[in-house]
């Protein structure tokens with residue numbers, strides 16, 4: 001590993017524009033991965049590039065690499081709202097966990113009743 005990869009790593013998700021076929025994603029991916037210490041995955045469908053890069057680089061450098069390859073790249077908006085409580089997926093997990101409790105209890109109780117014939121012992 002080069003020293004660049006040992007520095008603190010950062011991650012950024014770029015919005016890529018100008019990809020007209022799936023191979024474009026691979027082309028961008030290769031360009032980015034050629035940069036020392038950079039690991040990138042480009043998703044053609046979502047037009048997003050997930051890039052892990054060392055502290056020696058700035059996100060703007062990554063944009064430049066993509067643009068030099070003939071595509072457009074945009075940095076994500078600063079500070080994406082990261083409130084746990086309003087994450088819909090997380091909320092659904094909590095809700096379904098709460099709903100599952102009575103179901104489990106009920107099945108335990110009915111299993112107990114049917115085994116002993118007279119409820120709890």
Ligand code: 9UX
Nearest residue numbers: 020021022023024027
């Ligand atoms: Mo597809 Mo992209 O034929 O540079 S690879 S358009």
